[in-house]
Amino acid sequence: MNSRIRQILDQMSALEDELQQAVQEQRSHLRYQFEGKRVVFEQAIKDAHRRVKQGVFRWFISIRPQNFLTMPIIYGMAIPLLLFDLFVSVYQLICFPVYGIARVKRAKYFVLDHRHLA
Numbered sequence: 001m002n003s004r005i006r007q008i009l010d011q012m013s014a015l016e017d018e019l020q021q022a023v024q025e026q027r028s029h030l031r032y033q034f035e036g037k038r039v040v041f042e043q044a045i046k047d048a049h050r051r052v053k054q055g056v057f058r059w060f061i062s063i064r065p066q067n068f069l070t071m072p073i074i075y076g077m078a079i080p081l082l083l084f085d086l087f088v089s090v091y092q093l094i095c096f097p098v099y100g101i102a103r104v105k106r107a108k109y110f111v112l113d114h115r116h117l118a
Contacts, residue, residue: 030045037111039113089106
């Protein structure tokens with residue numbers, strides 16, 4: 001192998017190790033860890049989440065007026081996104097078997113994990 005390529009690969013390996021160390025430091029600083037695909041916070045962080053949690057009624061009173069104006073536009077995008085997801089699913093269901101392509105599992109790429117937060 002070319003010495004320049006070997007040098008670049010060694011640099012990449014060193015940077016990956018450095019990145020892994022930085023991520024580990026950040027995890028310990030923010031006091032969370034991964035269990036499979038799920039983020040698990042320490043109890044102190046969960047308690048802090050509960051303290052700053054706002055109810056829907058209190059949130060509606062505290063938001064700025066321009067938020068009310070943009071809300072229909074923002075949440076209105078849910079319908080086109082759901083239709084897009086439906087069409088992509090139907091496309092995969094019909095066309096992928098014809099061409100011998102394995103179907104893509106949505107759960108592998110699309111995660112709704114807000115329920116794990118306090």
